Amino acid sequence: SSDLTQDPAVSVALGQTVRITCQGDSLRNFYxxxxxxxxxxxPVLVIYGENNRPSEIPDRFSGSSSGTTASLTISETQxxxxxxxxxxxxxxxxxxxxxxxxxKLTVL
Amino acid sequence: QVQIQQWGAGLxxxxxxxxxxxxxxxGSFSGYYWSWIRQPPGKGLEWIGEINHSGSPNYxxxxxxxxxxxxxxxxxxxxxxxTSVTAADTAVYYCARWYSAGWDDGFDFWxxxxxxxxxx
Numbered sequence: 001s002s003d004l005t006q007d008p009a010v011s012v013a014l015g016q017t018v019r020i021t022c023q024g025d026s027l028r029n030f031y032x033x034x035x036x037x038x039x040x041x042x043p044v045l046v047i048y049g050e051n052n053r054p055s056e057i058p059d060r061f062s063g064s065s066s067g068t069t070a071s072l073t074i075s076e077t078q079x080x081x082x083x084x085x086x087x088x089x090x091x092x093x094x095x096x097x098x099x100x101x102x103x104k105l106t107v108l
Numbered sequence: 109q110v111q112i113q114q115w116g117a118g119l120x121x122x123x124x125x126x127x128x129x130x131x132x133x134x135g136s137f138s139g140y141y142w143s144w145i146r147q148p149p150g151k152g153l154e155w156i157g158e159i160n161h162s163g164s165p166n167y168x169x170x171x172x173x174x175x176x177x178x179x180x181x182x183x184x185x186x187x188x189x190x191t192s193v194t195a196a197d198t199a200v201y202y203c204a205r206w207y208s209a210g211w212d213d214g215f216d217f218w219x220x221x222x223x224x225x226x227x228x
Contacts, residue, residue: 033214035153042202042218043153049212086153088214096168097143097206099153 003091004032004100011106012077020072020103022087026094032070032087034063037102043086047072074105082107110135114203114219116188120226126190130203130219137161137184141206143215144177144188146199154199158206159186193226200224 004024012018022032031050035043045054047063060075070089074081087100116128130142143158157167159177167175176189190197201222204215 031211031213035215037153042221043215044218045214045216048207048214048216049210052212054216088153088155096166097155097158099145099155102152 003098004087004089006085006087006100006103008101009104009106011108012074013108014079015076017073017075018077018105020074020085020105022070022072022089022100023068024089024098024100025068025092026090026098027065027068027070029094030090031065032063032089034061034070034072035086035088036081036083037086038083046085077107079107081105110205110217112203112205112217112219114201114222116201116222116224118223118225120193120224122194122226122228123192124226126193126197126201126224127187128201128203128222128224129185129187132184132186132205135217137181141208142177142179142186143204143206145202145204145215146197147202148196148199151199156188156190156201193224195226198224198226 034047037043051063062073064071084102086102091098111133114130138161141158141160144156157177159165163179165177174191179186203219205217207216
């Protein structure tokens with residue numbers, strides 16, 4: 001079992017908004033970072049810290065956090081956003097890094 | 109622009125030692141943590157361990173007994189060794205830079221990945 005829990009799969013209609021969540025006790029004290037991974041490709045950082053995006057990431061990607069849950073929200077979802085999404089933060093001890101199990105996003 | 113290139117043996121037999129190296133070009137090497145991450149076929153990401161610019165390592169507790177991460181600052185390289193591999197260690201192995209500024213952190217640059225298969 002992982003210290004960070006994600007729903008295995010989420011679907012969204014083209015152009016709609018979707019929220020992908022990540023739950024873990026450590027998220028009370030640490031922010032999550034989020035990664036997009038398309039088949040056969042290297043993961044790409046999309047959100048880090050409270051709600052920061054690398055310059056090349058579209059502003060339809062945003063992050064938030066409340067209690068033990070971190071969320072990645074994609075607004076006006078595009079077909080190209082279909083991918084696996086992973087959250088990352090500290091484990092429950094706070095001493096090691098850990099990834100969530102990943103969420104497969106399907107764009108309908 | 110930071111670029112990370114990685115290399116190492118891609119096919120091992122059970123009980124052998126996995127050895128991978130990453131070289132960092134562009135940007136600063138010091139002041140960052142450098143990590144190894146793996147992904148078994150069809151599965152999720154697993155953090156293996158990291159090393160800081162001072163050479164202090166930190167490992168995933170589940171792998172700690174078999175893993176060593178080391179640093180060569182003169183050549184801006186860092187390496188992973190994993191002993192006594194089994195089929196369960198078959199995965200794509202990535203190296204990555206951990207960016208951290210206050211509470212803002214994440215893996216911002218990644219190597220291209222190396223597929224390592226363990227088979228007799």
